[in-house]
Amino acid sequence: MSHYEFGAYNPAAIEKKWQKIWEDNNTFEPSKDYSKPKFYGLIEFPYPSGNGLHVGHPRSNTAMDIICRKRRMEGYNVLFPIGWDAFGLPTENFAIKNKIHPEIVTKKNIERFKKQLKMLGFSFTWSSEVSTTDPEYYHWTQWIFLQLYKAGLAYKAEMPINWCTSCKVGLANEEVVNGVCERCGGEVIRKVKSQWMLKITEYAQKLIDGLDTVDFIEKVKTQERNWIGRSTGAEVDFKIKGTDDNIRVYTTRPDTLFGATYMVISPEHKYIDKYKDQITNFDEVAAYRDAASKKSEFERTELAKDKTGVELKGIVAINPVNGKEIPVWTSDYVLSSYGTGAIMAVPAHDDRDFEFAKKFNIPIIQVVGGCDIKDAAFTDINSGTMINSGFLDGLTVAEAKKKIIEYLEEKGIGTGKVNFKLRDWVFSRQRYWGEPIPIVICPKCGYVPLEEKDLPLLLPMIDNYVQTDSGESPLVNVPEWVNTKCPCCGGPAKRETDTMPQWAGSSWYFIRYTDPKNDKALASQEAMKYWLPVDWYNGGMEHTTLHLLYSRFWHKFLYDIGVVPCPEPYQKRTSHGMILGENGEKMSKSRGNVVNPDDIVSEIGADAFRLYEMFMGAFDQPIPWSTDGARGCYRFLERVYKLMKFVTDEKEISKEHEKGVNITIKKVTEDYEKMKYNTAIAAMMSLVNEFYSSNSLSKGDLAALLKLLYPVCPHITEEMWQLVELPGAVHEQKWPVCDESKTVPSEVEIAIQILGKIKARINVPASLDRNQLSEYVLTNETVKELIGDKTVRKVIAVPGSLVNIIV
RNA sequence: GCCGAUGUGGCGGAAUUGGCAGACGCACCGCACUCAAAAUGCGGCGAGAAAUCGUACCGGUUCGAGUCCGGUCAUCGGCACCA
Numbered sequence: 001m002s003h004y005e006f007g008a009y010n011p012a013a014i015e016k017k018w019q020k021i022w023e024d025n026n027t028f029e030p031s032k033d034y035s036k037p038k039f040y041g042l043i044e045f046p047y048p049s050g051n052g053l054h055v056g057h058p059r060s061n062t063a064m065d066i067i068c069r070k071r072r073m074e075g076y077n078v079l080f081p082i083g084w085d086a087f088g089l090p091t092e093n094f095a096i097k098n099k100i101h102p103e104i105v106t107k108k109n110i111e112r113f114k115k116q117l118k119m120l121g122f123s124f125t126w127s128s129e130v131s132t133t134d135p136e137y138y139h140w141t142q143w144i145f146l147q148l149y150k151a152g153l154a155y156k157a158e159m160p161i162n163w164c165t166s167c168k169v170g171l172a173n174e175e176v177v178n179g180v181c182e183r184c185g186g187e188v189i190r191k192v193k194s195q196w197m198l199k200i201t202e203y204a205q206k207l208i209d210g211l212d213t214v215d216f217i218e219k220v221k222t223q224e225r226n227w228i229g230r231s232t233g234a235e236v237d238f239k240i241k242g243t244d245d246n247i248r249v250y251t252t253r254p255d256t257l258f259g260a261t262y263m264v265i266s267p268e269h270k271y272i273d274k275y276k277d278q279i280t281n282f283d284e285v286a287a288y289r290d291a292a293s294k295k296s297e298f299e300r301t302e303l304a305k306d307k308t309g310v311e312l313k314g315i316v317a318i319n320p321v322n323g324k325e326i327p328v329w330t331s332d333y334v335l336s337s338y339g340t341g342a343i344m345a346v347p348a349h350d351d352r353d354f355e356f357a358k359k360f361n362i363p364i365i366q367v368v369g370g371c372d373i374k375d376a377a378f379t380d381i382n383s384g385t386m387i388n389s390g391f392l393d394g395l396t397v398a399e400a401k402k403k404i405i406e407y408l409e410e411k412g413i414g415t416g417k418v419n420f421k422l423r424d425w426v427f428s429r430q431r432y433w434g435e436p437i438p439i440v441i442c443p444k445c446g447y448v449p450l451e452e453k454d455l456p457l458l459l460p461m462i463d464n465y466v467q468t469d470s471g472e473s474p475l476v477n478v479p480e481w482v483n484t485k486c487p488c489c490g491g492p493a494k495r496e497t498d499t500m501p502q503w504a505g506s507s508w509y510f511i512r513y514t515d516p517k518n519d520k521a522l523a524s525q526e527a528m529k530y531w532l533p534v535d536w537y538n539g540g541m542e543h544t545t546l547h548l549l550y551s552r553f554w555h556k557f558l559y560d561i562g563v564v565p566c567p568e569p570y571q572k573r574t575s576h577g578m579i580l581g582e583n584g585e586k587m588s589k590s591r592g593n594v595v596n597p598d599d600i601v602s603e604i605g606a607d608a609f610r611l612y613e614m615f616m617g618a619f620d621q622p623i624p625w626s627t628d629g630a631r632g633c634y635r636f637l638e639r640v641y642k643l644m645k646f647v648t649d650e651k652e653i654s655k656e657h658e659k660g661v662n663i664t665i666k667k668v669t670e671d672y673e674k675m676k677y678n679t680a681i682a683a684m685m686s687l688v689n690e691f692y693s694s695n696s697l698s699k700g701d702l703a704a705l706l707k708l709l710y711p712v713c714p715h716i717t718e719e720m721w722q723l724v725e726l727p728g729a730v731h732e733q734k735w736p737v738c739d740e741s742k743t744v745p746s747e748v749e750i751a752i753q754i755l756g757k758i759k760a761r762i763n764v765p766a767s768l769d770r771n772q773l774s775e776y777v778l779t780n781e782t783v784k785e786l787i788g789d790k791t792v793r794k795v796i797a798v799p800g801s802l803v804n805i806i807v
Numbered sequence: 808g809c810c811g812a813u814g815u816g817g818c819g820g821a822a823u824u825g826g827c828a829g830a831c832g833c834a835c836c837g838c839a840c841u842c843a844a845a846a847u848g849c850g851g852c853g854a855g856a857a858a859u860c861g862u863a864c865c866g867g868u869u870c871g872a873g874u875c876c877g878g879u880c881a882u883c884g885g886c887a888c889c890a
Contacts, residue, residue, distance in 0.1 A: 047890050089889060161888075172888040219811060223885075226810050352808095422887090429888065502890065541811080541884055578884080586883095615832070617819055621812090622883060629819065629833050636832085638847095679821070682831035689831095692848085751827040756871050757859095758827060796870055801826050806870055 006723050009641040011605025015715040019121055027731060028123040031077045034530040039076040041068045042510055042570070044539040044547070045083040047502075048109035050094055053116040054587065055595050055613070055625060056579045060538050062610045063576060063619060063675060065122045066711035067536060070672055072123075073707070073735040079531055081128035081513035082117065084110050088502040089172055092433035096466055102433045103461070106133055116597060120606045121714055128513045132505025137512060138435040139456035140522045141504050144554060146438060146449050147561060153199040156447070159426050161471070163191035169467040170430045179294075190293050193471065195428035196437060196498060200553045204228050204420040207552055216573040217620075220544050227545040229421025234405050235340065236414035238263060238317040240271075241325060247271065247317055250339030250419055253349060253381075254408065255400035257321050258389040259367035260344040261357065263328045264309065267292040268336040272312070280314040285330060292332040307333060307356045319344075320413045321404075322390065331356065337423055348373050368397060425550065427501060430473045432465035434499030442486035442493035451487055459499075473497040506547055507554040510534050510569060522563065529565045537570040538675075540578065548573070574675055577621040579613075584624045595625050607713035608634040614677035614712055637716055639688055640709070643702060646691065647724055650698035657701045658742045660690045666738035668708045677712070684709055699724060707736050751802040752783055758802075759786050766800065773797040777805075 022028060030038075041064045046057055068080040086106045095102040110131065117124070130137050148154045162171040166186030170193075175182045200207075208228055211221045234254035237246035247263060265271060267289040276282055288310045309331030316325045333352055334343055347357035347364040354377035357364050364373065369387040371378040378384070386392040391407075392400040408414030428437070438450040438457045450457060460481040465474045475497040476482060486493035508522065514531040515523035539548070548570075555569035580586055581593025588594065600609050612630040617623040648654075653661050664687045671680035687705060691697045703726055710717040710730045721730045745766050750773075752760040760782050768776055774795040777783050783805075790807040797803045 044890090049890085085890075170888080174889040176888095223811050227886085229810090426888070431888090501888065503888095506890085540890095543885095543890080544811085545885060546887065547890080580883095584882095615819095618821095621820095623819070626819065626833065632832055635847095642847095678819090679831080682821075685831055749827085753827085753871075761827075794870070796826090798826055800823095802871090804826080804870055 006641075006644055009638050009716070011607060011637075011715070012602075014719045015119075015121060015606050018715045018718050019118065021718075022121075022123070028072075028078070028080070028125065029127060030079050030125060033077070034526070036077040037075065038079065038530060038535075039068070039071040040079045040510075040514075040531050040533075040535045041071070042081070042513075042534045042537045044537075044543065045085050045506070045509060046113060047085045047088060047090075048106060048113045049090055050105065050109055051589070051594075052109075052112050053597050054579075055597050055600070056587075057117075058120055058597060058610065059579055059613045059619075060540075060576045061117070061120070061122050062613050062712070063677065064536070064538050065610075066614070066672055066677065069123055069711040069714065069731065070735060072731065073710075073733060075734075078123075078125075079128065079513065080123060080125050081130075081510075081516075082122075082124040082126065083128075083130040083509055083513065084113070084132065085502065085506050085509070086110065086131050086133040087434045087500075087505060089174075089431070089433075092431060092465060095433070101461070101463075102465065103133070106131075119601055120597070120610065123714075125513075128516050130509060130512050130516050132435075132502075132509065135456045135458055136517075136519065138505065140512065141435050141500065141508070142438045142450075142455050142457060143452060143522070144508060144558070145500070145504070146452065146455075147563075148198060148557065149439070149449050151557070151561065153202060153557065154427065155197055155199065156194050157197045157424075158192050159195045159197070160190035160192050161195075161430070162188050163471060164188055168469045168471070170471050191471065193428075193430075195426055196439075196496075198425040198427045198553075200425045200550070201420060201422055203553050203556055204230065204422050206556055207422075207549065210552065210556065210568050214568050214571060214573070216570075217575060220541070220548070220573055220575065223541075223544045224549055227422065227549065231419050231421075233417060233419060234408060234414050235417045236320065236344065236408060238320060238326075238344065240275075240328075241316045241318055245271070245274075247328070247342050248340045249342045249344045250417060251344055252419075253346065253401075254404045254414070255386065255389075255392065255397050256346040256349050256367050257319070257344070257404060258392065259346040259348050259365045260319055260326065261347060261363045261365055262326050262345045263317050263342065264331050264334045264345055264356075265312075265328065265342040266334040266336040267330050267332055269330065269341050272330065275312070275315055278314045279312050281310070281312075285310050285312060288330065288332075295332060307331065307352070307359050309333075309356065309360065311360075320411075321407075327362070329356075329360075338421065339419055347377065349377050349379055351377050351379060353377065367392075425503075425553075427504070428498035429501050430467055430471055430497075431499055432459075432462070432474045434501065435459070435504055436475070437496045437498055437500060439496040440484060440486055440493045441496060442488060442491060444491055445486055445488040445493075447496075448486055448488045448493070454487070457495075473499060475499070503547060503550050507551040508558070510537075510551075511555075511558075511564060522558075525565070532564060533566045533568055534570045536572045536574070538574045538576060541575045544575075575620055577617075577619065577623055579616075580622055580624045582625050582627070587625075595627070600627070600630060604630060604634040605637075605715075607716045608637050611637065611681065611712055615681045617678060619675045619677055636685060636688070637713065639692070640705070641716065641720065643688065643691055643697060643705075644720060644724055646696050647702050648696060648698050651700050652698065653700040653704060654696075654698040656694060657687075657690065657697060658739075659745070660687050661701055661704050662738050662740075662742040664708065665704060665736045666740075666743065669735070669738065672711065680708075681712065699726065703733075704736050706730055707733050748800050750777075750800070752777065752786065753802055753804040754786055754807060756804060768799060770797050770799060773799055773803060777803045 043060045043064045068078050071078050091102050091105050095105050162176050164171055164181040164186050166184050176188050181188055231252045233252035235248055235250050237248050239246055309329045312328045315328055317328050319326055345353040347353040348366045366373050367389045368384040370384040381397045386395050386400045405416040436457045436459050440448045442448050460478050462478055482494050484493055484495055511522050515527035558564045559567045583593055585591055612633040664683050667683040668680045706717040706721055717730050747763045748766045749761050749763050751758050762780055774797040792807055794806040
């Protein structure tokens with residue numbers, strides 16, 4: 001039928017051909033004309049691991065490639081950059097094990113990743129490529145650290161690290177498995193070390209408020225808000241009997257103060273040592289404190305486990321509102337890092353306190369009435385009124401909270417207080433493969449920041465990057481690097497040997513992308529003003545509370561000091577689900593269920609691979625891989641390719657398919673924007689099935705399909721466009737627009753329900769409104785028969801859908 | 808444990824957000840083509856003989872619930888030094 005010549009679908013040849021054409025013509029290079037409307041699409045830059053590309057990477061990449069290719073067809077100037085988050089632990093560990101320098105390992109891994117990404121045909125802005133490990137890049141990571149330091153947001157504090165007692169090295173949390181060292185099985189303890197910290201808590205409120213100004217999916221906002229954990233309550237002082245000292249507690253329920261029957265301080269609380277002599281069972285308390293130091297916070301706060309604790313015998317506290325003497329305990333469920341490290345316990349109205357009180361036979365006093373506290377604490381703050389609470393009696397919880405805070409402030413024994421769960425960011429690593437912290441430690445001047453002109457502070461090339469026995473970074477073994485002059489007094493001084501965590505480089509990379517070669521600043525004001533903020537950032541849910549929050553913090557800080565032009569880095573944030581192995585478990589070497597993208601592409605090609613990754617299921621849900629499913633997508637592309645057999649010369653959309661084509665344009669356009677790629681592809685499959693049932697389609701019909709499919713499968717669509725001699729190239733076309741008038745049918749089938757059960761289906765004119773439909777249906781013979789001699793009480797009509805008759 | 812999600816055929820999933828449950832695909836079965844097989848095309852495919860019953864489980868709201876409410880169970884992501 002067709003006069004077009006074409007052979008069998010050969011993805012390998014087609015994909016190579018078009019990738020070369022795009023590259024040779026710089027097809028996807030954004031314009032420098034900053035007057036055009038812009039779109040900045042971003043995916044999380046990969047960590048170039050030694051395992052090569054994971055099938056999970058292309059899921060996010062393809063999704064954003066689809067949006068970016070569509071945006072170009074809509075007339076936008078598009079930035080879609082790629083880079084490498086290349087500092088980090090796995091590379092360093094690999095380097096140590098195999099005695100290859102991390103820099104060489106990193107270079108090799110990046111090359112492999114690059115080749116793999118190029119084979120998949122993403123329309124990346126390769127000219128913007130950056131790597132966090134390049135000195136020209138980390139120059140500015142260090143520069144940002146200096147600004148944070150100057151603003152008082154970087155400081156030193158004593159913080160615990162995981163310490164393997166047998167390897168004598170600091171361990172990452174991931175390297176601690178079931179409380180022992182992953183490598184040697186040795187005991188892991190928490191060892192305190194002086195470390196650099198960043199004051200993210202100072203930005204807690206701004207980070208919450210900013211969420212109201214951006215378009216993030218709701219679950220991301222919720223999780224960030226909960227992680228920051230703002231609560232309003234009060235700090236209250238409880239006098240230690242017979243002393244001038246107070247134990248200050250933070251509570252979110254000051255309204256229940258009359259119900260406080262004991263106090264708990266964290267095992268690390270300073271009063272334990274201060275009152276050593278008064279505490280008659282100090283040995284027991286000290287033993288408990290040692291045991292607690294071996295547990296992680298995670299273990300300590302688990303509600304399921306049995307509560308443990310020791311009473312501090314010999315000291316008692318006084319409840320400031322009623323003067324009652326109450327015992328003081330220490331227990332590991334109270335953390336020194338949250339609030340004041342001490343709590344007042346109200347067992348009647350807090351689950352953990354209730355359990356603790358039951359176990360240790362401490363009195364329970366109910367202070368919110370109208371509930372039963374025999375078996376469990378009553379914690380609902382929206383019902384009940386105060387009892388046993390003196391001047392608060394009869395008030396609701398909310399009223400009581402307000403009144404007690406006024407009372408505490410008036411008497412000077414407490415204040416209203418906002419608290420956050422968010423903690424400051426531990427910014428030091430005792431590792432080699434990270435950005436050196438640009439600080440000099442001078443015996444005379446203390447911590448002295450490097451001058452900006454001396455950046456970047458290069459990471460020295462060394463042979464031995466194993467941590468030292470003292471737990472210091474391997475950099476301490478490089479005297480020619482460590483020993484330096486103080487930038488302030490010129491005297492002998494030493495460099496900070498800790499390095500930055502991997503999160504540093506990833507906290508601002510999207511800024512560098514806008515102007516990656518700039519050697520005067522992070523990026524030019526002009527480039528940042530045009531490209532920022534990122535219009536759409538897609539990434540994994542697992543990055544919500546760390547990477548996403550850290551980068552928002554840095555960006556807000558840079559905004560406050562006038563470096564970046566907008567207060568939020570990302571306008572929109574979406575999230576993809578993880579791809580699991582064929583057995584439904586997480587892909588991992590040890591499980592033997594890893595799928596290699598190279599194998600899939602060599603079998604079915606990049607287009608079918610991309611198509612499958614978008615079709616396999618809901619984009620935001622985790623999903624198991626199926627190689628059979630991927631092959632099905634290849635078959636679909638073969639069917640598309642063979643459509644050229646039936647294509648006629650008619651340039652317009654054919655009468656026969658105008659409804660199908662227009663419905664598909666509408667569905668695909670809407671679904672791409674909502675990232676509902678699976679249903680968009682299903683709609684295109686239905687259209688292709690329709691073309692096959694009629695064995696005929698016009699060139700216009702095919703052109704519409706090719707434009708819709710192009711963002712997912714760019715190679716095959718470009719090729720077919722050329723083979724059937726359509727003018728230009730697909731990527732140069734305008735995005736198709738649905739002609740709504742062609743999608744409305746004249747008749748629709750609706751369901752007839754009697755008492756909510758479906759009894760029949762009939763065809764009715766599509767134009768009927770609610771009332772007309774009720775009337776129309778009741779005159780229908782089939783319906784009359786179904787009703788019989790019963791009385792019609794009510795008719796509920798839903799145009800286009802159903803009519804429910806109540807008899 | 809805490810925070811956030813999810814639960815629908817043999818499998819992945821769909822359902823205009825309260826209105827015909829199972830779109831589309833995988834697997835499987837049948838037919839056509841073939842000497843035959845593969846490939847391809849076409850058709851079937853929740854259970855049940857049927858009435859009917861079916862969206863993890865128990866209960867509720869509603870003319871009507873996969874969707875909303877209360878409770879339970881299971882699975883997944885995160886829990887601050889993996890990235």
